[in-house]
Amino acid sequence: MKLNFIEVELSVKLKKDIEYRELAEQLTNGLNHYFLINKEMMDLHKENKFKHYSLSQLSPIEKEKIYNKGKVYELVIRFMKKDILNDFYNALLIIENPVFSVVTRSFRVVRDEEKITFLETLTPAVVTLGKKYLDVHNMDLDLVKERIILNANKKYAELNGLEFNKYDFVKEIELLNQKSVVFKYKKGIIIGNKFKIKIKEDELSQKLAFTCLGTGLLEKNSLSFGYCRARGEKD
16 A cells, blocks of 8 residues: 655745744644635644644744745645645635745645655654653653654554554654754743654555654644654665
């Protein structure tokens, strides 16, 4: 069984300055205008279940931590579940939002054809501990690995109509940051960290890694957390 996802690449022009700590909330606020145009998408966002899409943050990265009004940035959204894709894609050209304007849009199909040796988070990934978040002060890589395995297997099973089975597809895990990243969100905060994970070579491990690439690693992927890139042995 081959897997694939649709990658939508947008050029967006900001309507206001955005501080890095507010980026996840602002991007989500803007995109929700497109995701909430019909009942099916509204129901998806109200349900406490996997959304099966992930999004990047803006590039190029601003070293001064301020994304500038009037500047054009790239934003990428990946859809593993495609039943909301057409409505979302069409809405990009007919609906405005208060955060950014869509300048250009394009898409491509990404298939699970290349071996994944590593997954590396490009945006911080989130692990919740009750009402708190895992940060560098209480970091437990064994716990992170366990959460990655459970999360990926649940997403894979749900996407493919399979019964849930726990399958360990992670060889190693490495923390990439010395300081956790804090974002503002809904009068509170979200704390994330960046990870690099080495993937096993067997077929199911590769499919679970590809699922993480499409849906995002760990939690809160629809808020731009856990967005990954895949790397081969020589990358």
